[in-house]
Structure formats: structure tokens, C-alpha cells
Amino acid sequence: MNPVITNLGVMLVMMQVSRRLDMEDEFTVKCIRIAYVVSNLIIFGLYMYTRTIINKKRDLTTLKYMEQPSAFAADSEGKLITTTVHQYDLDQVNAAMKSALQGVGMMAFMHLYMKYTNPLIMQSIMPLKSAVEQKIVQIHLFNKPSTGDLKRPFKAPSMFGDLAGGAATDKKTVEAAETAGKGGIKEE
Template identity: 45%
Template structure:
């Protein structure tokens, strides 16, 4: 099951469970708030720990790939990216942190301003699902080797209807050589 369908299934299941929770009770609401805050702080702490692990490992292995063109402007070509494993992993953790911050802002609006209570429970579960899906966690915390789906650069997960899976970065030598020629760079063999 791909990630988007799994997220949809968890969201729909969590909504059904959340309907049965009596959020009108102030004590239950307080527990839901505490659970949400504890989950978000745990996620932020784990991502911070991963960034510390990445910095400590300091893997300076060169990583070259061609970024896919933007879907909003398909006439442009992908650009060559030359980085290190350390910098790539830090940028991936940064993306995960931004996603958590956006979720917290959204929850502040939904719960703080609109007074919705069910999303507290649902977003707590979705945050844990996000930890399960995070590739830096699999590599740096669980110790899985960086091969297959965990090979850098990470492939873009397909969307709900299967789109987006083919738009991953190109790592083959021909694509890298072609991108180097276009930017006037030199070829390293």
C-alpha cells in the first residue's frame, strides 16, 4: 500500500474513532491536548536528534543527481545537484521539520481559532505515521542500510492516484553527464 493511501486510511479510521471520543468533557479535551503536544514535542526532539547524528557522522561522500523539472513549468530541464550525504540528509530532516511546523500552525488555527477538537487526535496519529515513513529515521535510528527505497537521493513517493512516482531524481551516469555538459561543468570519472 502506498503512503498516500495509508495516510487516507489512517485519517478516515481516526475520524471514526474520534467521533466516539467525548471531547465535550473538559478532562478528555485536556488529555487530547496533552497527547497532541507530547506527540509533536517527541517528533521535533527525534528530528533534532537525527540532525545531531548526521552531523556527528559527517559523511562527506559526494552525491550527484539531476533534480526533476518542476511540474509547474514542464518546459524547463532538471538541474544538476552536487552535494554530500551529510548535507543531503540534513536538508531532508529540514523538510520534515518544516512539515511538522506547518502542521502545528494548521492545528493552532483549527483548534485555537475555529475550536475544532477532533483534529487533535487525528494529527497525533498522523504525526506518528510520519515518523514511521521518514527515511532518515529508518537510516539513522533504525540502522537500515541506505539501499533500495532508502538509497539517496530518495525517490518521490507516488501520490494518491499514482502520480509523482516517476518524477524522482535521476542518478544514472548519462543524465548526470548530460546535465554537466549543459552547465559547462567538467565530467569526473
């Protein structure tokens, strides 16, 4: 099912649930906090287990692609990236963990400093759903083949849809970048 539609459905349901809860009751707030912490522990456990699986597989197949420049970058040319599938997958898991940590930091600020409790309800479900839907988790934890949408390098989701493009992996583009003297960034 489309993640956007399921996210919308989950948000609507969780908004209705949060309206029915008494946010003034200390026991209710404590239960919401516990649910949020448990959810984040599950998320980090999921990412750590995925990292363990990646390290066990240790796929050293070479992966070359042209990284598309940021829309806000001054230079209009992408960089040639040469790495291994193992390193690429580890980088993807690390980026997902960093994103999850930033979410925890933001929620800590909103809940502890600004005294908002309602977002904790939503954030105990949505990041968990997002973690299970991560492409790297789908490949390694659920053993889905890395073809189609799960083909490396992953297309970055864009608010502009397919207009933003993604990493170029076709042989012609990669060879052109190699022969143009662009060099490449070799990640190990």
C-alpha cells in the same frame, strides 16, 4: 506493510475513537491537547536526534543528481545538484521539521480559531507515524541500508505514482548535464 493501507486503517480507527469521546467535556479536550503536544514533542525529538546522528557520521561522500523540475515550473530542464551525503541528509531532516511545523501551525489555526477538536485526535497519531516512516529516519535511526527505496536522492512521493519520475542519478545523465554547460549548484 504499505503506508497507505496503514494510514487508512489508523484513520478509520481514530474516527471511531473520536465519535465516542465527549468533545464538550473540558477534561477530555485537555487530554486530547496534551496528547497532541506530547506527540509533536516526540516528533521534534526524533528529528533532532536524527540530526545529531547525521552530524556524528558526517559522511562527506559526493552526491550528484539531476533535480527534476516542478510540474508547474516554466523551464522544462532540471538542475544538476552537487552536494555531500551529509548535507543532503541535513536538508531532508530540515524539510521534515519544516513540514511538521507547518502542520502544527495549521492545527493551531483549526483548533484555536475555528474551534475544531476532532482533527487533534487524528493529528496526534498520523504525523508521529509519518515521522517514523521518513526515509532519513529509517536510515539513521533504525540503521537500514540506503539501498533500493532508501537510496539517495530519495524519490519524492507523487500523487501520479511513478509517472512523475524523480531525481536522475545515472552517470550518463549527470555527465551530460555537466558537459552541456548547465553548471551545477554546489551545496555545502
